[in-house]
Amino acid sequence: MIELNTLKQDILKSIDKASSLDDLESVRINALGKKGVLTQALKGMSDLSIEEKKTYGQSLNALKSDAFQKIEEKKKALEDALMKEKLAKEKIDMTLPVYHSSLRQGRIHPNFQVLEEMLAIFQKMGFSLAEGPDIEDDFHCFQALNIPPSHPARQMQATFFMDGKEDENYLLRTHTSTVQTRVMLDQKPPIKIVVPGRVYRCDYDMTHSPMFHQIEGLVIDKKTNMGHLKGCLVEFIKAFFELDDLPFRFRPSYFPFTEPSAEMDIGCSRENGEFKIEAGKGFMEVLGCGMVHPNVLKNCGIDPEEYQGFAFGMGIDRFAMLKYGIPDLRTFFDADMKWLKKYGFIPLNIPNLD
Amino acid sequence: MKVTLDWLKDYLDTNASVQEIAEKLTSIGLEIEEVIDEGAPLKEGFVIAQILKVRQHPNADKLHLLDVYDGQKTYSIVCGAPNVREGLKVVFAYENALIPLYNERLKKAVIRGEESAGMCCSYKELGLGEDHSAIIEINDEIPVGTDAPTALKTDVVFDINITPNRGDCLGVLGVARDLAATGIGALKEPKEHKIDGKFPCPVDVSLETKDCLQYTGRVIRGVKNVQSPAWLQRKLLSVGLRPISTLVDITNYFCIAQGRPLHVFDVKKLAGNLHIRSAKDGETLLALDEKEYTLKEGMTVIADDKAVQALGGIMGGELSGCTEETTEVFLESASFEPLNIAKTSRSLNIDSDAKSRFERGVDFCSAEQGLEDATALILEICGGEASSSIVRGEEKLINDYVPLHEDKVKKLTGVDIPFETQKEILKALHFEEKDSAFKAPSYRFDISIEADLVEEILRIYGYEHIPFLTIRPENFDDNIYTDHQKRDLLLRRALASRGLYQAITWSFMDSKVACLFENKKVMIKNPITTELDEMRPTPLANLITAAKRNFDNGEKTVALFEVGPGFYGSSPFEQREIASFIRTGEFTPLSWQGKAQEATVFDIKEDLIDTLFVLGIKEDALQIKTTAPSYYHPGKSASLMQGKKTLAVFGEIHPEVLKKLGLKEKVVAAEIYVDNLPISKKKKKVVACNTSNLQAVERDFAFVLDKEIKADSVLREIKKIDKNLISEVLLFDVYEGSHLPEGKKSLALRVTLQPTEKTLTEAEIDALSQKIITFIETKFKGEIRK
Secondary structure (H helix, E strand, O other): OOOHHHHHHHHHHHHHHOOOHHHHHHHHHHHHOOOOHHHHHHHHHHHOOHHHHHHHHHHHHHHHHHHHHHHHHHHHHHHHHHHHHHHHHHOOOOOOOOOOHHHHOOEEOHHHHHHHHHHHHHHHOOOEEOOOOOEEEHHHHOHHHOOOOOOOHHHHOOOOEEOOOOOOOEEEOOOOHHHHHHHHHHOOOOEEEEEEEEEEOOOOOOOOOOEEEEEEEEEEEOOOOHHHHHHHHHHHHHHHHOOOOOOEEEEEEEEOOEEEEEEEEEEEEEEOOEEEEOOOOOEEEEEEEEEEOHHHHHHOOOOOOOOEEEEEEEEHHHHHHHHHOOOOHHHHHOOOHHHHHHHOEOOOOOOOOO | OEEEHHHHHHHEEOOOOHHHHHHHHHHOOOEEEEEEEOOHHHOOOEEEEEEEEEEEOOOOOOOEEEEEEOOOOEEEEEEOOOOOOOOOEEEEEOOOOEEOOOOEEOOOEEEOOEEEOOEEOOOOOOOOOOOOOOOOOEOOOOOOOOEHHHHHOOOEEEEEEOOOOOHHHOOHHHHHHHHHHOOOOEEOOOOOOOOOOOEOOOOOEEEOOOOEEEEEEEEEEOOOOOOOOHHHHHHHHHOOOOOOOHHHHHHHHHHHHHOOOOEEEEHHHOOOOEEEEEOOOOOEEEEOOOOEEEOOOOOEEEEOOOOEEEEOOOEEEOOOOOOOOOOEEEEEEEEEOHHHHHHHHHHHOOOOHHHHHHOOOOOOOOHHHHHHHHHHHHHHHHOOEEEOOEEEEOOOOOOOOEEOOOOHHHHHHOOOOOHHHHHHHHHHOOOEEEOOEEEOOOOOOOOOOHHHHHHHHHHHHOHHHOOOOOOOOOOOOOOOOOHHHHHHHHHHHHHHHOOOEEOOOOOEEOHHHHOOOOOOOOEEOOOOOHHHOEEOOOHHHHHHHHHHHHHHOOOOEEEEEEEEEEEOOOOOOOEEEEEEEEEEEEEEOOEOOEOOEEOOHHHHHHHHHHHHHHOOOOHHHOEEEOOOOOOEEEEEEEEEEEOOEEEEEEEEEOHHHHHHOOOOOOEEEEEEEHHHOOOOOOOOOOOOOOOOOOOOEEEEEEEEEEOOOOHHHHHHHHHHHOOOOEEEEEEEEEEOOOOOOOOEEEEEEEEEEOOOOOOOOHHHHHHHHHHHHHHHHHHHOOEEOO
């Protein structure tokens, strides 16, 4: 009969001493395996009396389960230490920079961002969107709009002409009003459209670009008057600049295709090259508008005795410059990556103004 | 149009402030661009002072030491002006005053050893003219201590933007008339003269063209054409005109004061009589701007018996112009047809003060009175005697009575104005009334319909009275975009979300570059420069040149797109919408993760396929054709087709094109022909997604095939073998090289079989595998790789 106390001390000591999972496994086999000391001890009990068997057996079983538990505990401790060591080894410098992210995000040109902002506002007023060609003929660009040949207003809009066609009949549209003409000729009132697009003037200097963008509005029905025009534009401009107390004024002006005509100014200041919308520091013209001239309606097959309405036009690029502080119109068309990165908008930024 | 306050007060009696006048002008449609107050810079730091003592500077012959008294203190200064004398009153600038000429503050100085604490100023130093020869001598009656602007009677200049319909306001009188109608002051009508001729006019005039409506003139002999009197010079200078000689200055004076252009010929330089006629083709005129113009039939000229002497209503001739030697002058006052003036000046590219008035319309009833008034002023200043006047042609009344309905203003503008008030406004604007119909005065060329009357009433009444009415519909649910506009919007955002930057470039470009892309030659007749002389065939062309610019600016990565028109003809609608995009330079940058890499055609293909996917076009629905426009690399480009329609092309840009554009970097690009894209139907049936729970099976194959065989066709054809079972065919390796015979390649494929009804047995799988192998062998003459 083996002395259990000594055995217990030996087993616990060897568990304690085990420094790896392999060591521990040998300890387990030595103690609890088929040929282990505890298994052997159990086998050696056959010589004992029933009484002895009982007490010795109990003590042996207790030792067995004790040893099993101790081995499991030790195993857990060794595994934890191993994991800790592994993780420590895997540690990396999480401050390493990433360079690809900025390249994966493209940009929307500020002009188109602003256009979508404008359309979001006009949508709520019930307008629909119309478009037309860049190359136009004299009738749609001038004559239908009450600008007969040699009209002084033609000099106001220096025109590009197309080569090789009938003399000066085909041209690059000088304004998006050409689409008004097309829509009125095509469609019966009521008409309520906005028309964005490229327009062209034969001018190039600090403040003029041979190409820029306009958006035009046209409302024709039986009762729309200048009050509606003012209401529409004031609502628009406040929503666009996101300013409820935006200072503005309407003043008389002249366009061949409207009568009465008006221009709208907004109150602003320019100090140290910085543009700011504010009252009392002067005004800046932002758009032209008026009641559609009876001759224009007539030219487009609409009876001016029955129908009336308003039209307005403004520069998309100019509104982008004002709203987002972009200094030079000519840089809009350079396709410069640095400029686009600075002034462009990320694609998920879809405007929704009210 | 520049109008000074001083000049305006010749015609308007008013006590209104500069600010009030400026605001009123803008509110009635005569928009103020700028108000320039000459006196503003002199309000601080300047005063009227008196020279008490003048002593010679001990160290300089031309300098004096002055004691100057400003009413409170005496200052010692050094002065170099020739006209200093004791008792003279001067404009004195204190130390630290901001001198307008130099835009610098005056500092205490030691000049040749003598201290100077201030300065006596010349006109030029104060920004009031060119005179720098002496200091200003102030009238002795003005007390010492008076502020400089008051003593100098400095003027205020209103710079007004006159719209093309208001030719009548290109004269100070016209501006005064409009202002008077608002009640801000009372109009002072100019005196009307009538001169009796002392002798018959020795120059006869024949009017031979309808484009000159009326021509009046007379000779004045014995005139002295010297420098104009100070008041006249000052008036012209105040609006930026250079005084020349009295006769010329008087014509300019009437042009500005009353918007009445005139012309003067030196009679001794004329040969015989004057003929107002159309030019003959090829006739020339050396005009007063010292340029020679070659004229065409239809241009109105004033000719003598030998040659053209003036371009009627536009500019006189250099050879018959008045000089200081002129003693006998022919004064012209005429009415010209505005359209003829506009056409002639546009075709000759010539501009003048007379032209800008005549082309807008100068009162067709003002020629005779203009002649009389100008004659009076010439006689007054230059002396001499006037002949009787010659009048050829008639005055012309252009305005008729236009009926005004009581409710028209309200209907068109939404503003309630009592009918009586409406009528009063029109009368204040000198309209004549007959039974609620109104006739505009003869100087107005812009009133012919009722809407014109409405504008007149409203602009005087005030646009601020227009109410705010809403146009928001009560209930509407329409989207502002049509289906294809919605698609365009999505397209732009899809391309941007691929990491591309949206550009907008000119619709035109350099024809020398355009020809590398297309040979359609859609040319502009009058380009701004030869570098922008042709309409672009595709936005791509501009993006590639932009890439070059970006590289030149040190940019390493260029990823651009533009959705815009490409032109194929010079008539309306001969354009198509093209979404172009390019990648060049570093696609992935140099970093610790690896070397810099440029984009390949497959990167741009991925951009393209993904963008089309966003627009609802699946790759399965496209066919690839290995042809593309000639500016692409012939071996590295392709088109995406849907039936006969080309939806897009993509590939590497032809190295020859890049070489000609000076680009060293490879460029990969794609173009989507937006107009060819199918519009997805509004209502699409929602189909339940069939997912199977059964185990999918994968089998790998490697086939050796001829190099010419397109991978796409192999993948598509295998799928067709059993559409129900084969859910995917993945190409995971492409090999060409030494382990294969010449002209062969190997494609390694993973075929996924997805059963939907029951699990596949080994036998079924083997049978299908064998079918695939046999198919490749027969269809593509390929064999399984060993």
